[in-house]
Amino acid sequence: MLRTIACVALPQMAPFEFGVICEVFGIDRSAQGGPAFDFHVVAAEPGPIPTKMGFDVVVHEDLEAARTADLVAIPASLIGTRTDERVLEVIRDAVDRGAWVLSVCSGAFTLGQAGVLHGRRATTHWMYTDRMAAEFPDTEVDPDVLFVQDGNVVTGAGTAAGIDAALHIVRAELGQGAANIIARRMVIPPQRDGGQSQYIQTPVVACRSDSLAAVTEWMLEHLDEELTVDRLARKALMSPRTFARKFRAETGTTPNAWLNRQRLLRAQQLLEETDLTFEEIARETGFGAAAVMRHHFLKVLQTTPTAYRRLFGARQALAS
Known part of the structure; x- marks a missing residue:
């Protein structure tokens, strides 16, 4: 049963993608007949967490809640920085014990660092799919979808596609009704198929010759x-x-x-x-x-x- 959610705040995380996780899972919608999750924002080092936009998010909890959470969610963050090993350990443990693991946009790179995408199919924002495929060659990177579920790991594409990925997990665990209530509150369509394209404008591949x-x-x-x-x-x-x-x-x-x-x-x-x-x-x-x-x-x-x-x-x- 999907009850406890831990959203891991990372240094240089993207506020929108972080907010998507908080919006879907962090609001009590029981008054409308929807779910009320036990929602936690956690960090390897509690305190001010700098975002990519130049302001801080103050986090009060360490990673303890994530160790038993039903879902560990990873927002987008700056690509190319090494994630704290304690966070990677939490991700690996969540996958091993069968909990859901969700990444939004470039958060897939954090899952890649943890090694949980090895042999799996995954996605990220279309701007980063080539880099992701190069950095994690054992992962089948799909650039043309909104989200991918492979086992208990769900990777969402860029920005708003994280909403689709999060609602997919709600739908899988709690049913279409619960997902509809959240979507109606957020004023968005209740379901976009994960296979729907990101509608990318793929640039022409440059030739070296x-x-x-x-x-x-x-x-x-x-x-x-x-x-x-x-x-x-x-x-x-x-x-x-x-x-x-x-x-x-x-x-x-x-x-x-x-x-x-x-x-x-x-x-x-x-x-x-x-x-x-x-x-x-x-x-x-x-x-x-x-x-x-x-x-x-x-x-x-x-x-x-x-x-x-x-x-x-x-x-x-x-x-x-």
Whole structure:
């Protein structure tokens, strides 16, 4: 049963992500028929804890409550700093005894330091997924989801996705009704699927090779054309096999996968900024047909062009 929650305050933590944990688990909602958790904010060294925003949060409890908590929650904090070993021990112990462990945004790096993501699937903010995959190669890092549950470990993506991750745990333990009550109080949708995309604007991967950089720039200018490996290889003055091997070495993916991702990004931009029809956007981005474009939206973003335009289109944004 989910009753005792320990939120670990870390030096240089992000106030919003810390606040998400406090908002979901730290408020007594029993008057509305919701849960009332035994909520603790703890730290390795009680006292003023500096945040990334330049102000301190004063914590009165040490880590004792976290040692028996049903959920240990880790907010985002500055990446690249070594977490106190006592905190890492609490995290490892929580996983071993079957308690929930939740990280929000870059808090996943703290879980990685503790070693509890070894062999697991996880996520973090899309800006940090490449770094996380490099630092923790034994973790399967998914950059395109709101949150991931692997066993009793839940990792949330950037910022507000931490709310989705936290409500997922509430829903799993206490049911949809309890999650709905918390969501209604917070004035947010009660459920967004963990598999929903972060809607990232992934930057074009930079190529270290001048020849490939020229080719990728040309590809971006000709997205509406048929771009086969043979054609691209001729453009790069290479054999198809050499080009494909060099492209993967430089970008970490295949020419076709890279091309589809750039076409998807361009389609997202056109859906947001123009009134072009789906067929027109599909032709301009090289998908050819709206049905093909819809297939790629569902596969990568877990949504449809219609839903994406409804959420992010310029007309809807202005109307709201």
